[in-house]
Amino acid sequence: MGWLDFSKKKQIEPEDKSVPLDVECPYCQVPLGKFPSRKGVCPHCQKTYWVRTDPFSRERLVLTEDGVRKNEEQQFRYQLISEFKRSLFNVIGEDEFEKLYQETKEAFVKKRGKAPLEGDLMWSISNKMILLSAKSRDWRAKTGMIYWAQSQFVYGEGKDYAYIREKDFELELKFLRETGTTDMVEILATPNSCPECQRFDGKKFTIEEALDQKILPHKKCTTEPNKAGVGWCRCLYVPSLDHLG
Ligand SMILES: [Zn+2]
Numbered sequence: 263m264g265w266l267d268f269s270k271k272k273q274i275e276p277e278d279k280s281v282p283l284d285v286e287c288p289y290c291q292v293p294l295g296k297f298p299s300r301k302g303v304c305p306h307c308q309k310t311y312w313v314r315t316d317p318f319s320r321e322r323l324v325l326t327e328d329g330v331r332k333n334e335e336q337q338f339r340y341q342l343i344s345e346f347k348r349s350l351f352n353v354i355g356e357d358e359f360e361k362l363y364q365e366t367k368e369a370f371v372k373k374r375g376k377a378p379l380e381g382d383l384m385w386s387i388s389n390k391m392i393l394l395s396a397k398s399r400d401w402r403a404k405t406g407m408i409y410w411a412q413s414q415f416v417y418g419e420g421k422d423y424a425y426i427r428e429k430d431f432e433l434e435l436k437f438l439r440e441t442g443t444t445d446m447v448e449i450l451a452t453p454n455s456c457p458e459c460q461r462f463d464g465k466k467f468t469i470e471e472a473l474d475q476k477i478l479p480h481k482k483c484t485t486e487p488n489k490a491g492v493g494w495c496r497c498l499y500v501p502s503l504d505h506l507g
């Protein structure tokens with residue numbers, strides 16, 4: 263009996279896990295038979311189901327209308343993580359990134375006993391990259407790029423990224439202070455910046471004031487606001503030329 267059960271089970275095991283052989287209606291759970299290749303109507307409950315792919319596992323899914331909405335959010339998140347990955351990858355190159363990726367993933371699995379979520383993994387890699395960059399010759403440029411990538415990711419997640427960009431601006435202002443050509447900076451907005459950013463365009467501050475007040479990024483920026491209403495401030499500090507000594 264045991265052996266028969268086993269062989270039976272083996273037979274119904276689908277060959278390719280990404281395309282299950284049979285599936286249930288996502289509304290009423292009545293078997294739909296063969297896995298549908300496209301949108302359809304359940305013969306039992308008459309509701310419309312959709313066929314989508316999970317962007318992370320590449321698994322085919324039969325979904326309710328609500329499920330489709332969640333899948334769209336997952337697609338957005340997948341894009342966001344891919345962009346984050348690409349930005350990090352550009353800082354250190356393919357080989358080094360791949361090495362860091364594998365190392366960090368293995369360390370995660372060892373510590374938690376399961377594979378990390380891709381977003382958590384990328385975040386962890388970016389922090390490691392900041393530490394590693396400190397040892398390189400062009401550390402300031404590299405660290406700035408990583409902070410920028412982290413900020414974009416957090417902004418895309420619909421959160422406030424100001425605390426990360428502030429670190430980037432702090433590095434830059436300290437660098438300007440150390441090179442000693444000027445003690446003043448001017449704020450430069452873009453033509454597409456929001457009214458709050460425009461208000462500051464051309465305003466001058468001492469480097470000390472800019473460091474103390476953490477003027478950039480503008481906390482009230484509304485340029486392309488994310489889910490939390492936080493805009494992506496494109497303003498920059500430039501050395502103020504009238505004060506070149
Ligand atoms: Zn149904």
Ligand SMILES: [Zn+2]
Nearest residue numbers: 459480495497
């Ligand atoms: Zn701004």
